[in-house]
Amino acid sequence: MILRGAEANIINDTGGIDIPEHCLERLDYTMAGFHSIEEYRSSDIETNTRAMISVMGNPYVKIITHPGNPKYPVDYEAVVAAAKENSVALEINNSSFVATRHGSDSNCRRIAELVADSGSNIIIGSDAHISFDIGNCDEAIKLVNSAGIKEEQVLNADKERLFEFLGIEI
Numbered sequence: 001m002i003l004r005g006a007e008a009n010i011i012n013d014t015g016g017i018d019i020p021e022h023c024l025e026r027l028d029y030t031m032a033g034f035h036s037i038e039e040y041r042s043s044d045i046e047t048n049t050r051a052m053i054s055v056m057g058n059p060y061v062k063i064i065t066h067p068g069n070p071k072y073p074v075d076y077e078a079v080v081a082a083a084k085e086n087s088v089a090l091e092i093n094n095s096s097f098v099a100t101r102h103g104s105d106s107n108c109r110r111i112a113e114l115v116a117d118s119g120s121n122i123i124i125g126s127d128a129h130i131s132f133d134i135g136n137c138d139e140a141i142k143l144v145n146s147a148g149i150k151e152e153q154v155l156n157a158d159k160e161r162l163f164e165f166l167g168i169e170i
């Protein structure tokens with residue numbers, strides 16, 4: 001089974017993303033995160049936190065991608081608590097440790113520790129920027145294990161768990 005998903009840009013601090021609803025409703029899942037785009041340039045921690053938490057209220061958004069990006073600092077305690085409350089998964093992104101978003105390491109560690117304490121859910125992603133890295137999650141898995149996140153908190157460690165979370169019937 002192939003799932004159709006997309007990663008959208010967060011474009012404001014009121015829950016907006018840059019994929020129109022008529023496309024979102026045809027996807028199996030949607031992720032959202034901060035990227036360098038014209039529409040959203042803030043690096044103010046309060047605004048970023050408000051934007052990230054607001055987008056969790058968007059009914060199409062199931063996953064927040066690479067929340068440890070140092071270019072878009074957020075209040076990690078608030079974000080992890082809101083993710084739990086909204087049943088949204090935070091992504092631990094392998095590429096953040098090896099290829100992109102340099103300086104993510106300590107932020108991702110903090111997020112992982114908070115997730116371990118809160119019992120909220122994560123997704124592990126390779127975020128491969130080249131075909132050879134698809135499915136390479138080695139660094140992300142190391143962090144997840146060392147932070148004490150339990151296997152049952154990792155949604156994509158189990159197909160049934162993931163599909164249930166996404167609301168997809170197997």
Ligand SMILES: [Zn+2]
Pocket residue numbers: 007033034035065066
């Ligand atoms: Zn991204």
